[in-house]
Amino acid sequence: MEAMVKNVSSTVELLAVATHSDAVTRWDEETLSRAFHWTIYCEHIHARFHYNPVIRKLLERQLEMTNESLSIVFPNYTALCFTDLSRCQNLLLDGLLRNTHLPISVMKILFDKPKHLSNNGSSFEDAKGICSSIIETKSACKVLGNVNRPSALCPDAEVQAELFMEKLDLVLKQNSDNYGANQFLDSVLRGCDKDEEHFCAIIGSSLQTESTMDPKCMVILDWLKQKHNFLEGMCHSLPLSLLADMAEKHLGFRDMYSDVLKKWAKEIEYDINNREWTPVSKNHSVSFQNLTQHFVSLCKASISLRNFLETELQALKFSEGDFDVRGLSIWEDLLKYIFKEMARS
Amino acid sequence: MSDTVSLQTPDLSEAAVTVQELQRWLDTVKTWDQTDNMETHKDICRHLRTLRDFLHKLQAYINCVKNTTEVMRKLPLLGQFLGRACWVPHITADATSRALLFHCLWGMYSEEPENALEAKANQWVRKILCQLTTDEEDTAQTLMKHLGVPPAEYHLRVLRKTLARLEEHAEKTCTITCDLNRSCPCDDVQATSEACIPLVTCPEAASLIGALLQRPFTSVKAPLSEDFIHAVDCAYSCKLLLLEEPAVISLWWHSVSSLEEATLTLMEQPKACAQHCSMFLVVNDIFRCALKQMEGNYSLKHLIKTFTSCLYRELSMQEQRSVPLKAYFPQAPACVLLPLLTQPSEMPEEAWRNHLNWLSGSLRRLVEEEEDRDGANGAVSLVFEAWFLLIGCSHWVDVALQLLASSKPTDCDPLLWLLTFYHHPTNRGHHRDQLLVVVREAWLHVHCLFTAVGAPPPGDRYHILAALLSPQPQLPSPAPLSILQLLVSFAVFSPLPLSGSTEILLTVVERSGLTDEAACVLSSLEIRLSAHGLLPRITALRQALAPNT
Numbered sequence: 001m002e003a004m005v006k007n008v009s010s011t012v013e014l015l016a017v018a019t020h021s022d023a024v025t026r027w028d029e030e031t032l033s034r035a036f037h038w039t040i041y042c043e044h045i046h047a048r049f050h051y052n053p054v055i056r057k058l059l060e061r062q063l064e065m066t067n068e069s070l071s072i073v074f075p076n077y078t079a080l081c082f083t084d085l086s087r088c089q090n091l092l093l094d095g096l097l098r099n100t101h102l103p104i105s106v107m108k109i110l111f112d113k114p115k116h117l118s119n120n121g122s123s124f125e126d127a128k129g130i131c132s133s134i135i136e137t138k139s140a141c142k143v144l145g146n147v148n149r150p151s152a153l154c155p156d157a158e159v160q161a162e163l164f165m166e167k168l169d170l171v172l173k174q175n176s177d178n179y180g181a182n183q184f185l186d187s188v189l190r191g192c193d194k195d196e197e198h199f200c201a202i203i204g205s206s207l208q209t210e211s212t213m214d215p216k217c218m219v220i221l222d223w224l225k226q227k228h229n230f231l232e233g234m235c236h237s238l239p240l241s242l243l244a245d246m247a248e249k250h251l252g253f254r255d256m257y258s259d260v261l262k263k264w265a266k267e268i269e270y271d272i273n274n275r276e277w278t279p280v281s282k283n284h285s286v287s288f289q290n291l292t293q294h295f296v297s298l299c300k301a302s303i304s305l306r307n308f309l310e311t312e313l314q315a316l317k318f319s320e321g322d323f324d325v326r327g328l329s330i331w332e333d334l335l336k337y338i339f340k341e342m343a344r345s
Numbered sequence: 346m347s348d349t350v351s352l353q354t355p356d357l358s359e360a361a362v363t364v365q366e367l368q369r370w371l372d373t374v375k376t377w378d379q380t381d382n383m384e385t386h387k388d389i390c391r392h393l394r395t396l397r398d399f400l401h402k403l404q405a406y407i408n409c410v411k412n413t414t415e416v417m418r419k420l421p422l423l424g425q426f427l428g429r430a431c432w433v434p435h436i437t438a439d440a441t442s443r444a445l446l447f448h449c450l451w452g453m454y455s456e457e458p459e460n461a462l463e464a465k466a467n468q469w470v471r472k473i474l475c476q477l478t479t480d481e482e483d484t485a486q487t488l489m490k491h492l493g494v495p496p497a498e499y500h501l502r503v504l505r506k507t508l509a510r511l512e513e514h515a516e517k518t519c520t521i522t523c524d525l526n527r528s529c530p531c532d533d534v535q536a537t538s539e540a541c542i543p544l545v546t547c548p549e550a551a552s553l554i555g556a557l558l559q560r561p562f563t564s565v566k567a568p569l570s571e572d573f574i575h576a577v578d579c580a581y582s583c584k585l586l587l588l589e590e591p592a593v594i595s596l597w598w599h600s601v602s603s604l605e606e607a608t609l610t611l612m613e614q615p616k617a618c619a620q621h622c623s624m625f626l627v628v629n630d631i632f633r634c635a636l637k638q639m640e641g642n643y644s645l646k647h648l649i650k651t652f653t654s655c656l657y658r659e660l661s662m663q664e665q666r667s668v669p670l671k672a673y674f675p676q677a678p679a680c681v682l683l684p685l686l687t688q689p690s691e692m693p694e695e696a697w698r699n700h701l702n703w704l705s706g707s708l709r710r711l712v713e714e715e716e717d718r719d720g721a722n723g724a725v726s727l728v729f730e731a732w733f734l735l736i737g738c739s740h741w742v743d744v745a746l747q748l749l750a751s752s753k754p755t756d757c758d759p760l761l762w763l764l765t766f767y768h769h770p771t772n773r774g775h776h777r778d779q780l781l782v783v784v785r786e787a788w789l790h791v792h793c794l795f796t797a798v799g800a801p802p803p804g805d806r807y808h809i810l811a812a813l814l815s816p817q818p819q820l821p822s823p824a825p826l827s828i829l830q831l832l833v834s835f836a837v838f839s840p841l842p843l844s845g846s847t848e849i850l851l852t853v854v855e856r857s858g859l860t861d862e863a864a865c866v867l868s869s870l871e872i873r874l875s876a877h878g879l880l881p882r883i884t885a886l887r888q889a890l891a892p893n894t
Binding site: 043047050089097104108111113131133135136138139140142143144146147155156158160162163164167192195198202 | 386474
């Protein structure tokens, strides 16, 4: 244990040297390869103890001390945290390429013709050609990204959803209850705060691809129940067909979704002058048109969804007096519109 | 396509890159960088080859100019051009273009900058390379940071996923008859193939490229772009792309020049072997091992025969042979080496029978000697080596079959023995002896059928022959083939008129259900005797068996 902590600390020091020090002028191919091997080691440590609170705390404490001593030696030093260890290799590469003291001969090694990648790809066997490989992969993605594909999902969104689910799986394996999973989901949501819509898409894609009995789905749905704003955001931003898919697959989502739609319906009032339903407030408002599109999309998706919604809406209409006059009950007008649309198709 | 670092003798006049040329390319790359649509991408892929040549020229030029200041003076637009080219993904995806681009950048770097311009150039080179490697798109990376996934792993997974989805889509064939004016899945496939042009050197893309090559050709529209086929061909011949065998075969189907190259390579090998005895010994050893593993494989036997006859022809054409023939076949029994290698065309037809009798006798003696000693002592079995050589010289077996058609019961034995030995060199459980008995019996029946002129052949002879031809559990498997070959040989070479021969052949073959096999034997005879006077007869017989071919 002590040895491992010492090794991690040494690697962090190595990263600092690679980024800030002129010691790199003496580096050669062998030094380079050895440095990359240490970064692979760190990434493994991170993966192994990510969800182990005791060991993680140990490592974090050591990191704090290392950061402190390094910031004294290197004035421009940026402190590393535990999660940074997961991308150690990238940090080394980034640091080296920005270090003006790195000899051009070493740079040439990094950009040389790459050797054949190991199957995993995330850990390079050899420093030679690493940058060349990375550029090749990124460029290839861009080139292929231009080809028209009939499938709905972009490969990057698919991969992001896959990786997300893989990590969630790991969390669930380490903790028997949902606490760890909820923490995980919360932290990811926090991390995406400037781009919540993106995370909505990831959640949507994950729920769409996994089966309903998967414990990961159950965890996500439980978590969504507590995140009203986020859930509403999902219903706003995701494509209707995807939402309908999810509602069809997961009863839990169906219920949450229909609750959101009902909430939106309650925020619409009938404007007698213009003879139309308009939203009450200007913020996050959903128009009558938009609302009906949601309902119609769900009804078209499956018979069971249609039956469910019609039952719900009928019950609500009944609770408001069961009138058949336009403008009196939103539920009545919604139902009318839905019937009309369904009859048309 | 190799990356030469510099010209040995810089000849600036020839290697000079003109300002105009660079300007033209700069304008082109500017357009590529600025417009992002299907047409542009097609354009880039079409010009990749010429761009590569230009980059090569540029790199050589930069390397023979004294220093960076000089380069910048001669080609002021160079920085702009390289800078823009680095951001065109089609250029950086292709291994060769990318390497050339980097070499140009290294050429702009000065180990000891002598002025501000060179120092700036150094900074610029580092900056570009750093950006190319570490620049990331924000959305994905924010999420990946939280999930603890390094960028390199993420990009690789996205690439693999994209390739897999494209491969799935490429495997769907077009079910509607394609209309040139309407779009269908074939258009997607063509677009995919064009997008793969810069990726022919990317090992991850090999599977998709293989799938594209093997996609069944169902559409009237050209499904794969010509430039794509050419790019794959080049990459494959330069060993920059590894393809599975079915994909290589599909490549040959798409590109005649690729097939030509592969065939020429194969044909040049006997020539090479004739010049270097040691090489032939290696090749022959490969054949030997293959034969031991695949005794009954007819294609292999045919290959060995063709190779050996090509080799013999080359050796015969050599004016002075420094190495004796024996050196090429050190393990073959000396007594049969030259007699086997000699071609039938090298002696008069009348001498064939004596020659074959003598060959058969020698081989039989070898066999009997070894069998008396209870098998081979030591590593080399003379019988195996003799048989191996016979495989290489199976033209004599063909001659034996021909002569058997005109043999008498008194002189057919040595020839029948040779035929049997060819198919069955070992005598495990006296199988060869049994086989010989069966084959002789068959020969007698066939002989009677073809010589009993006038009187209708007795029905039961047909019946017996058909029974002999049909595979039975007790008989070793080559028996039907030997008998079929005998039958066909008689049909071709006997003096009976065509109608009579055809009738006999058809009757026997139909009864034993071996019509296709007989047609095959006739086809190979057709090819082998294409210059022979009997060719029309052979063709007629084959057509009688398979009327629609």
